Amino acid sequence: MNDATIDEDARIFVAGHRGMVGSALVRRLEADGYRNIVTRTREQLDLMDQWGVNIFFEEEGIDVVFLAAARVGGILANATMPASFIYENLAIEMNVIHAAYRWNVSKLMFFGSSCIYPRNCPQPIKEDYLLTSALEATNEPYAIAKIAGLKLCEAYNRQYGTRFVSLMPTNLYGPNDNYDLKTSHVLPALIRKAHEARLRGDEFLSVWGSGAPRREFLHVDDLATAAVFLMNHDIDEGVFNVGAGADVTIHELAQTVCRVVGFEGGLEFDRSKPDGTPRKLLDSSRLAEMGWRASIPIEDGIRSVYDDFVAH
Ligand code: GDP
Numbered sequence: 001m002n003d004a005t006i007d008e009d010a011r012i013f014v015a016g017h018r019g020m021v022g023s024a025l026v027r028r029l030e031a032d033g034y035r036n037i038v039t040r041t042r043e044q045l046d047l048m049d050q051w052g053v054n055i056f057f058e059e060e061g062i063d064v065v066f067l068a069a070a071r072v073g074g075i076l077a078n079a080t081m082p083a084s085f086i087y088e089n090l091a092i093e094m095n096v097i098h099a100a101y102r103w104n105v106s107k108l109m110f111f112g113s114s115c116i117y118p119r120n121c122p123q124p125i126k127e128d129y130l131l132t133s134a135l136e137a138t139n140e141p142y143a144i145a146k147i148a149g150l151k152l153c154e155a156y157n158r159q160y161g162t163r164f165v166s167l168m169p170t171n172l173y174g175p176n177d178n179y180d181l182k183t184s185h186v187l188p189a190l191i192r193k194a195h196e197a198r199l200r201g202d203e204f205l206s207v208w209g210s211g212a213p214r215r216e217f218l219h220v221d222d223l224a225t226a227a228v229f230l231m232n233h234d235i236d237e238g239v240f241n242v243g244a245g246a247d248v249t250i251h252e253l254a255q256t257v258c259r260v261v262g263f264e265g266g267l268e269f270d271r272s273k274p275d276g277t278p279r280k281l282l283d284s285s286r287l288a289e290m291g292w293r294a295s296i297p298i299e300d301g302i303r304s305v306y307d308d309f310v311a312h
Contacts, residue, residue, distance in 0.1 A: 006107070008035055010036060012062075014068065027221070070088075072142075075208075078139040109166070113169065124281045166238070167227055170218050171185065172218055173188065186250060204267065205265060205266070217253070222296050242287055243284045245294060
């Protein structure tokens with residue numbers, strides 16, 4: 001315990017609690033004994049409505065915020081709905097971060113993404129590589145919105161002395177993921193496609209792109225542990241990467257998914273679909289030096305997610 005520890009009675013607002021990250025945060029916080037977790041569905045509070053957000057903070061006396069509400073999606077969704085990705089994320093960030101300052105929230109954690117880093121930066125990616133060269137085109141609007149979010153946190157800290165920190169997770173997976181093939185990320189997409197291919201007895205599973213891009217995957221329960229761990233440390237500001245420490249090719253990922261799902265056909269690479277950024281492996285040593293490490297091996301994580309997918 002230290003002065004920075006979040007009190008068990010603190011009023012903690014988890015923005016985006018129905019999403020994959022927000023729901024993992026709620027599970028973690030509840031397991032850790034926090035008693036006053038505040039949530040709102042989109043129907044109850046539209047975070048893009050500045051007025052409504054201000055009234056919410058004024059009335060609720062929020063002490064701590066986890067800002068995990070965002071418009072998220074895979075490579076195709078980012079390409080087809082760029083305006084939604086930039087506008088909605090900017091609006092949510094501006095409203096929540098400004099209201100958190102205005103209503104004296106003691107600590108806020110903003111969740112970004114590893115796509116904020118330049119497309120061709122050295123690997124593994126350190127926090128310092130931000131804004132050193134051009135972004136990956138397929139998700140630039142989303143990345144710009146997330147960079148704006150972390151810059152908002154930095155600016156408010158500098159001007160107003162707030163304590164807003166930013167966490168940049170690598171590609172995430174876990175319960176409550178999105179399995180809609182048009183908007184999902186690669187891992188839930190492959191799980192669903194392999195499952196359906198096995199049931200139909202297909203010969204091949206279609207994998208987008210060349211299979212060569214490398215991605216790092218972190219189970220969202222590991223992310224939630226990292227987030228609560230960091231919020232209980234004497235950290236007032238800054239950007240922290242959070243990843244599993246190793247990456248795989250999309251080809252290798254597809255093979256692992258097929259093994260877990262029990263699909264025995266072959267893989268077919270659909271090169272009409274984009275590869276996106278060639279590699280995205282985070283350097284998470286800042287968090288590691290403080291004592292945090294991912295604990296869920298990827299195949300175990302995929303197996304538990306697949307069990308959950310079949311059950312639902
Ligand atoms: P990214 O990490 O922002 O590029 O987002 P994604 O998770 O959507 O895609 C990661 C990589 O997986 C890209 O190279 C995709 O082309 C590839 N991929 C292979 N099959 C699929 C699929 O069925 N859906 C998605 N979303 N990506 C796929």
